[in-house]
Amino acid sequence: MKKLLIAFTALFAAFTLAACSTSSAVSNNNSTIKVGVAGSEEAEIWSNIIERGKKDGLKIKLVHFTDGNQINAATQNGQVDVNAFQHYYYLNQWNKSNHGTLKAVGKTYLAPTRLYPGKGITKVSDLKSGDQIVIPNDPTNEGRALALLQTIGLIKLKHADLATPNDITNNRLNLKIIPVDAGQLPQQLKTVAAAVIDNGTAHDSKLNPHSAIFVEPISSASSVWINILAANANKATDPNVKKLIKLYQTQTTKDLFKKYYPTEIPAWDTKF
Structure with a gap:
């Protein structure tokens, strides 16, 4: 047993x-x-x-x-x-x-983020005094967009971790840089000179990336x-x-x- x-x-x-x-x-x-x-x-x-x-x-x-x-x-x-x-x-x-x-x-x-042309613009040199450029209004992408505009040579910024339009120290064309909701950027192209638009938003709006007049350069800083x-x-x-x-x-x-x-x-x- x-x-x-x-x-x-x-x-x-x-x-x-x-x-x-x-x-x-x-x-x-x-x-x-x-x-x-x-x-x-x-x-x-x-x-x-x-x-x-x-x-x-x-x-x-x-x-x-x-x-x-x-x-x-x-x-x-x-x-x-x-x-x-x-x-x-x-x-x-x-x-x-x-x-x-x-x-x-x-x-x-x-x-890479891009600068897309708006009304009457085909290249960066077409931008003129007083033109409007829209950028994303969330803090991170707003700072990235401003850095892009500085790389192009349109503005200069004072050093800031999260740059805002208030950090612009030089704006040679007196451009009106307006932060708006990222999702609204593609529609704004009908009325403004240009818009800095991130890749995801551009893709969802079926924007042709090859139509951009400036592309964020890739470097170690990227x-x-x-x-x-x-x-x-x-x-x-x-x-x-x-x-x-x-x-x-x-x-x-x-x-x-x-x-x-x-x-x-x-x-x-x-x-x-």
């Missing part, structure tokens, strides 16, 4: 271990990660990554937001595991302003504008996050950028 009890106990233990092993395998094969994104940004890229993730045992669920602050807040409090919408500069400023602990976990792409995958610090080493990064940073993804977003430069293995 004792031998029978020992044998039964061993058999039960083996069965339990096998069941746990099977359960663990099922769990690992059905891992889910929530990714916060802005609208339909890079939809073709993500659609492909989602399909590749299924084959690799990772279920990727996109959670769509309309505001970057909301995406970072949701990442901070755990509503999403990782997000994909911002560059290093935006992340650093958000962390400072919100006492955040978000961390860049992987590079994605660099998207590193702050590289877009990233960002996660809460306690999620940075999560296996699912690492698997997502590996799926993203591939030649397949590069080929998709070349096909659908040729103005965006894959940045994870590129030196600027």
Whole structure:
């Protein structure tokens, strides 16, 4: 009887271990990660990554937001595991302003911003005294737009982490530089001389990037504008996050950028 009890106990233990092993395998094969994104940004890229993730045992669920602050807040409090919408500069400023602990976990792409011509303008030299130029009104992209106008030679700025129109020290053409909501910039081209428009907004509005009269130059200073995958610090080493990064940073993804977003430069293995 004792031998029978020992044998039964061993058999039960083996069965339990096998069941746990099977359960663990099922769990690992059905891992889910929530990714916060802005609208339909890079939809073709993500659609492909989602399909590749299924084959690799990772279920990727996109959670769509309309505001970057909301995406970072949701990442901070755990509503999403990782997000994909911002560059290093935006992340650093958000962390400072919100006492955040978000961390860049992987590079994605660099998207140079552009100056698009408005009414009666075909080149930068067409701009004349008193012309209106609209720029994004959110602090990060407003500062980037002003830096672009300084690079062109239209204005000079005093040193500021987040430049605003108040930081303009020289405006040789007395241009009227007006911050507006980023989503309204393309429509403003009908009435203003020019607009500084980020790549995502231009793409969503079907603006031809080749129509731009100036493109943000790429240099070592561009590193702050590289877009990233960002996660809460306690999620940075999560296996699912690492698997997502590996799926993203591939030649397949590069080929998709070349096909659908040729103005965006894959940045994870590129030196600027």
